[in-house]
Amino acid sequence: MSDLEIHPLDLHFRYWPESIASNLVIGPEGPVLVETGPCSTLHTLQKELAHHGFSPTDVRDVLVTHIHLDHAGAAGWWAQQGARVHVHHLGAPHLIDPSKILSSARRIYQDMMDELWVEVLPAPAEQVHSLRDGNLIRAGGLTFSALDTPGHARHHMVYLLKEVAFTGDAAGIRQPGRSFIQMPTVPPEFDLVDWQESIARMQARGPARLYLTHFGPVNEVDVHLSAASTILRESAQRVRQGMIRGATREEILRDIAEWEASREGESTLIGAGQLSQTGFGSLSTYVDGMMRYWSKLL
Numbered sequence: 001m002s003d004l005e006i007h008p009l010d011l012h013f014r015y016w017p018e019s020i021a022s023n024l025v026i027g028p029e030g031p032v033l034v035e036t037g038p039c040s041t042l043h044t045l046q047k048e049l050a051h052h053g054f055s056p057t058d059v060r061d062v063l064v065t066h067i068h069l070d071h072a073g074a075a076g077w078w079a080q081q082g083a084r085v086h087v088h089h090l091g092a093p094h095l096i097d098p099s100k101i102l103s104s105a106r107r108i109y110q111d112m113m114d115e116l117w118v119e120v121l122p123a124p125a126e127q128v129h130s131l132r133d134g135n136l137i138r139a140g141g142l143t144f145s146a147l148d149t150p151g152h153a154r155h156h157m158v159y160l161l162k163e164v165a166f167t168g169d170a171a172g173i174r175q176p177g178r179s180f181i182q183m184p185t186v187p188p189e190f191d192l193v194d195w196q197e198s199i200a201r202m203q204a205r206g207p208a209r210l211y212l213t214h215f216g217p218v219n220e221v222d223v224h225l226s227a228a229s230t231i232l233r234e235s236a237q238r239v240r241q242g243m244i245r246g247a248t249r250e251e252i253l254r255d256i257a258e259w260e261a262s263r264e265g266e267s268t269l270i271g272a273g274q275l276s277q278t279g280f281g282s283l284s285t286y287v288d289g290m291m292r293y294w295s296k297l298l
Helices: 039-051 075-080 092-096 099-117 192-205 221-244 249-266 283-295
Strands: 005-010 021-027 030-034 061-063 084-088 128-131 136-139 142-148 157-161 164-168 209-212 216-218
Touching (some): 005 039, 005 216, 021 039, 021 209, 039 099, 061 075, 061 136, 075 084, 075 092, 084 092, 084 136, 092 128, 142 192, 164 192, 221 249, 221 283, 249 283
Parallel strands (some): 030 061, 061 084
Antiparallel strands (some): 021 030, 136 142, 142 157, 157 164, 209 216
């Protein structure tokens, strides 16, 4: 590994430790943030930055892997402070005008909307840098490369910096020191084939370390990515088989819950029980995403 200075900042979303990270990358020309988290964690993020000697005005560049609110809910706030926000070209219009994001999120979160996210501010268009696959981002005296990685969402980027990859949700959810991986197959854009191809693209780049937004660094890269691909395939096939045999949503959800529990038991984890309470995913939404995917193909 190189001497890159990277600090995963724990945003303590809904007071849960190690649920959402904003990665502070300190370059020769200043700090760069990868992921903003939601506005509900801005105070925590600012405190974490101050711990490393930075204020919001020091941050001139922010990279977000995709526009889901747990990753980019505060992107508009940072743009309004003068930071450039780098984002997938399909997500850029929704940072400038977040009305569709908010409408969709409100249908999902309803009365919990304000508690989870507080607010989502529009980003000034001139502060939004729209990215396509392979684009280079020069920030903080460093050069990041954007890797288009659909599957979780069509507007998903993984950012490569030397031998490091910032993976957003593309490499799944895994807490530090634990082997249990969840793949957040949320509707409406989950695509099994695209996601597996995205994982293969990450593997082909050969990073030595992954930084997961949920949560933190992973050093055993090949083992992790191979396991993520397997879990993705197996969970999707279980849902498909249930739909083919005419099982109800509740029956499919129960089957997936039992399968997840058996995987957790093998890795001696609490895992999914905690993750389901953090507001950025649950088994029911994961099953809904897979059922929506298969309903268009069966």
